Amino acid sequence: MSWLLSFNPWVVLVVAGLFEVMWASGVKYVGVQRPLISLGVALALAASMVGLWAATQKLPVGTAYAVWTGIGAVGAAVVGIVVYGEPATAVRAVCILLIVAGIVGLKLFSGAH
Template sequence: MNWILLIIGGLFEVGFATCLGKAKENSGTTAVLWMIGFLICLTISMLLLYKATQTLPIGTAYAVWTGIGAVGTVLVGVFIFKEPADFWRIFFITTLIASIIGLKFVSEH
């Protein structure tokens, strides 16, 4: 169950990074609403990370959480913010995904 909470927390990390990007693109009330979304996603993400670390090793949980956030944020950057998707970027994101999966398999929980 805590692995599921950790994955959901990582997805909320993608959410707060996305909200920051959208807030940067906007101004006025729209930017404020994106910042409110950022705070909500940040809070949920941190609470889920905290809950997951009650039974998972902190080093593994944090690495997986940030890895999910990093991979997801890069994908959002490519597909939503039209950032480049060159060979090296895809290569290193792939190695990060492999590392996250590896941490899951070597974890004792």
């Protein structure tokens, strides 16, 4: 997996965050009766972890972890609203925007590439 280290660590981190959204959004459907969904969730989880590992080889671990979990949290919240019909309140939207602001701030002020 050393080939992964040749990519821009921020790109790798964003892709890992998208895999984080995939497994977090699908985990509610995991079970013996749904083996393909369970396999997909497991593969997305593994891809997410590998991407986080690769990103932390070049970025500060605290920054990478915060951005990774932030992408996962925002993405899962948006999937919950759009796909699963979860509440889309103004307060929830503001909280999601605050997480996005934190992710952008970490990118801009982390001192890494």
